[in-house]
Amino acid sequence: MFLKSPKNNKRISVSLPNKRQEIFVGKDLSNWIIGELLTKEYSGFIIFCDTNFAKIYKDLLIEFKEKLKPVDIILVEPSEDNKRFNFLNSSLERCTEANFNRKGCFVVLGGGIVGDIAGFLASVYMRGVDMVFVPTTLMAQGDTIINKVAISHKLLKNIIGSFYSPCTTVCDTNFLQSLSDEEISLGLSEIIKHALIHSKSFTNHLLKTLPFAMSDRNAYNWDEIVYKSLKIKGELVEKDPYDELEIHKGLSYGHTFANVIEGLSQFNLRHGEAVALGMRMSGHISHEMGILSKADFEIQEMLLDAARLPSKFPHSVDPDHIINYLKRDKISTNGEISLVILEKIGKHKVIRGVSEELVRATLIKFQP
Numbered sequence: 443m444f445l446k447s448p449k450n451n452k453r454i455s456v457s458l459p460n461k462r463q464e465i466f467v468g469k470d471l472s473n474w475i476i477g478e479l480l481t482k483e484y485s486g487f488i489i490f491c492d493t494n495f496a497k498i499y500k501d502l503l504i505e506f507k508e509k510l511k512p513v514d515i516i517l518v519e520p521s522e523d524n525k526r527f528n529f530l531n532s533s534l535e536r537c538t539e540a541n542f543n544r545k546g547c548f549v550v551l552g553g554g555i556v557g558d559i560a561g562f563l564a565s566v567y568m569r570g571v572d573m574v575f576v577p578t579t580l581m582a583q584g585d586t587i588i589n590k591v592a593i594s595h596k597l598l599k600n601i602i603g604s605f606y607s608p609c610t611t612v613c614d615t616n617f618l619q620s621l622s623d624e625e626i627s628l629g630l631s632e633i634i635k636h637a638l639i640h641s642k643s644f645t646n647h648l649l650k651t652l653p654f655a656m657s658d659r660n661a662y663n664w665d666e667i668v669y670k671s672l673k674i675k676g677e678l679v680e681k682d683p684y685d686e687l688e689i690h691k692g693l694s695y696g697h698t699f700a701n702v703i704e705g706l707s708q709f710n711l712r713h714g715e716a717v718a719l720g721m722r723m724s725g726h727i728s729h730e731m732g733i734l735s736k737a738d739f740e741i742q743e744m745l746l747d748a749a750r751l752p753s754k755f756p757h758s759v760d761p762d763h764i765i766n767y768l769k770r771d772k773i774s775t776n777g778e779i780s781l782v783i784l785e786k787i788g789k790h791k792v793i794r795g796v797s798e799e800l801v802r803a804t805l806i807k808f809q810p
């Protein structure tokens with residue numbers, strides 16, 4: 443069940459097995475979402491909302507509450523600790539206590555953490571209920587959920603997951619205004635990733651405009667880069683919804699390193715920082731192997747620098763410990779290290795059996 447298009451906004455339609463996901467990018471979309479949701483025949487709503495977002499946009503949450511009359515509102519502290527079974531259990535309890543049934547719909551307001559928690563629960567509760575996602579961070583908009591949701595277990599990031607998409611995703615870029623500069627940088631990491639793996643022209647666009655985005659945020663056209671970023675993600679997922687072919691793996695560029703270093707930092711390193719470091723290390727490895735040219739490697743570095751993303755680990759790391767975990771990543775098989783790397787700007791590939799010596803030397807190079 444999806445919503446009709448609002449006027450004057452960008453729209454992406456992603457065809458997935460048994461489902462079509464509609465994604466809208468634009469401004470001032472909240473009233474439209476409420477209106478549309480009320481025209482659908484849902485048996486009830488549960489709202490999941492990020493606690494910080496709820497404080498900043500108190501009036502908006504009240505409006506959602508008064509108009510949708512949800513059977514419950516679950517406030518979610520955006521901590522990686524909550525992306526685990528414990529929190530999921532308590533949310534599940536709330537759904538069953540509210541007699542929420544499979545004809546109901548989750549309405550989710552928040553960043554990637556709230557999105558993954560509610561999305562994972564939506565994928566399994568009564569074998570799947572609808573979800574309308576209103577991502578409110580640049581990370582959750584530019585890399586919004588398309589057919590994958592996940593939670594973590596102990597230090598293993600995103601190890602438990604489902605293939606699931608919200609039926610409708612509404613990226614209202616007005617919400618980006620209240621984000622800190624740091625959150626903008628973190629969100630840019632995934633947008634840069636989409637450009638690097640799939641589009642030379644988007645990479646050039648970011649090269650030209652990112653310095654301006656960082657110096658005059660309010661005047662920057664965020665709609666355009668969120669839209670371009672999601673066009674790429676949607677296209678790759680549509681071609682390979684179950685992540686079986688090399689094409690989908692591009693979306694994991696930087697993530698093999700990122701998942702490990704984020705987990706080993708006890709999630710003190712933020713996802714966007716870890717992805718940026720992961721891309722820098724993978725780029726370095728590809729260049730050292732004679733695959734990625736110096737010029738293209740430097741373009742990647744310029745983009746990540748322009749977005750003010752880190753170039754070193756914040757604390758020293760144990761390379762052998764990291765190597766051990768890299769061998770256990772979802773993409774690696776047979777106890778070897780596999781990595782997604784860039785061949786050139788706009789083209790990625792997967793390499794298997796990467797030299798441990800090269801990985802160790804790279805990890806040492808990135809020590810503070």
Ligand SMILES: NC(=O)c1ccc[n+]([C@@H]2O[C@H](COP(=O)([O-])OP(=O)(O)OC[C@H]3O[C@@H](n4cnc5c(N)ncnc54)[C@H](O)[C@@H]3O)[C@@H](O)[C@H]2O)c1
Pocket residue numbers: 492493494495498520521522525552553554555556558578579580581582585586587588590591592600617618619620621622625628713714
């Ligand atoms: N399933 C997917 O496809 C997917 C994609 C990308 C990221 N993720 C996951 O998302 C998580 C990271 O997401 P994130 O970076 O959005 O982090 P987050 O959800 O922690 O949000 C970041 C911070 O921004 C605050 N916030 C949210 N909206 C705000 C607003 N409009 N104004 C001011 N503050 C606001 C939050 O309270 C939080 O403090 C990671 O766990 C990552 O694995 C999942």
